[in-house]
Amino acid sequence: MHVLILGGTTEARVLAGLLHGTVRVTSSLAGRVAAPRLPAGEVRVGGFGGVEGLAGWIRQHHVDAVIDATHPFAERISFNAAGAAATAHVPLLALRRPGWVPVKGDRWHETGSLAEAADRLDGLGKRVFLTTGRMGLAAFADRPEWFLVRSVDPPEGPVPARTEVLLDRGPFTLEGERTLLAEHRIDVLVTKDSGGAATAPKLRAAREAGVPVVVVRRPPVPQGVRTAATPEEAAAWLRG
Numbered sequence: 001m002h003v004l005i006l007g008g009t010t011e012a013r014v015l016a017g018l019l020h021g022t023v024r025v026t027s028s029l030a031g032r033v034a035a036p037r038l039p040a041g042e043v044r045v046g047g048f049g050g051v052e053g054l055a056g057w058i059r060q061h062h063v064d065a066v067i068d069a070t071h072p073f074a075e076r077i078s079f080n081a082a083g084a085a086a087t088a089h090v091p092l093l094a095l096r097r098p099g100w101v102p103v104k105g106d107r108w109h110e111t112g113s114l115a116e117a118a119d120r121l122d123g124l125g126k127r128v129f130l131t132t133g134r135m136g137l138a139a140f141a142d143r144p145e146w147f148l149v150r151s152v153d154p155p156e157g158p159v160p161a162r163t164e165v166l167l168d169r170g171p172f173t174l175e176g177e178r179t180l181l182a183e184h185r186i187d188v189l190v191t192k193d194s195g196g197a198a199t200a201p202k203l204r205a206a207r208e209a210g211v212p213v214v215v216v217r218r219p220p221v222p223q224g225v226r227t228a229a230t231p232e233e234a235a236a237w238l239r240g
Contacts, residue, residue, distance in 0.1 A: 003238065004028065004063045005039070006081055010198060011095050012069035013039040015231035019238070026061070030070075030077070032135070032153075054084035063088070067234055068225075069095040072218040073133075073192055082222035094227045095234045097195040099218055100203060107212040114139035117190050117214045121145060124212050125188030129181065131202065132192050132216065137163075140190075148184050171198035177205035190214045 001023040005012050008029050016039035019025045025041035028048075048054035058066065068081045078094065085092035102108045109124070111117045114136045121128065127146050130137070134151035141158035149155060150166045164184075180186070181202075189206045191199075193215055206213050221227055228234040 001064045001238070002026065002062055004058065004061075004066045006066065006068045006070050006077060007039060008032075008036065008074075009069055009071055009097075010196065011097055011231050012067075013037060015067065015069055015095065015234050016040045018231055018235045023238070026063075030074070048080070048084075051080050051083035051087065054080055055087040058084060058088040058090055063090055065238060066090055066092045067095055067238075068092065069231075069234070072096055072099070072194055073216075075219045078219075078225075079222050082225050092225055093234055093237050094221045094225045095231065096221060096227050096229065098229055099193045099195045100200065100215070103207070105207045106203070107207075107210070109212060109214045111214060111216055114216060117216050118143055120214050121188065121190070124214070125186075127185050127187050129184070129186040129189045129202070131199065132190060145188075148180075148186065172201050174201040174204055177201045178208070181205050181209050181211060186211060188212050188214065190216075192216045193218045 003019060003023050003025050005016055005027045007027040012027060016025050016027050020040035027039045027041060027043050029036055029045045031045040048057050066081060066085050068078050070077050081092060109120050111120050114132060118139045121143060130147050130149045134153060134155040137155050138158040140160050143160050146162040147160045148164050148166060150168055152169045155165060189211055228237055
């Protein structure tokens with residue numbers, strides 16, 4: 001069996017490790033991170049050329065199943081995967097870590113996009129901890145607030161005029177996030193609902209500090225695509 005994992009996430013790497021040695025595994029990375037953590041098995045880097053390109057790759061390499069384990073906000077590749085799997089007549093599973101949910105004490109403001117998140121900052125604070133990744137900073141480029149931007153690689157494209165960049169990679173600790181909020185005098189946090197434990201400590205730190213959080217809701221999985229919440233569930237799906 002040849003399994004194509006559309007990866008780049010922690011869950012994708014764990015899944016590749018679980019499957020390696022029992023089936024042929026090819027992990028596909030988008031190539032947006034300069035020095036990614038490579039999974040076990042075969043690895044390819046770069047795009048496929050849309051639905052038809054991905055469907056052609058699946059056929060050419062005799063792929064038996066596709067697992068979309070991309071970031072919950074990688075909407076385009078997820079929809080391309082759904083179309084390509086249907087075109088190539090192979091089964092598709094979406095591996096999605098559970099999203100975050102607010103708890104008592106949280107001051108969440110949920111939005112549907114980065115543009116809405118930028119607009120929602122009015123009146124919430126003046127020093128923003130922005131953890132939405134380096135690709136969508138243009139949505140905040142015209143904002144007057146001071147921004148602390150944390151990302152794995154340097155930002156691309158327009159950024160807010162008053163920006164400090166912190167290059168770092170999770171997982172992050174609760175103590176570290178508490179210190180960061182205090183040292184930078186953060187009074188509002190902006191994040192995407194990426195879910196998972198690696199970056200969740202910032203939410204607790206914000207809750208403890210009484211800092212409001214603007215949360216961008218994740219896009220839905222393409223209609224009709226089955227989902228799994230953990231790499232173990234995805235591996236069981238393959239065996240079943």
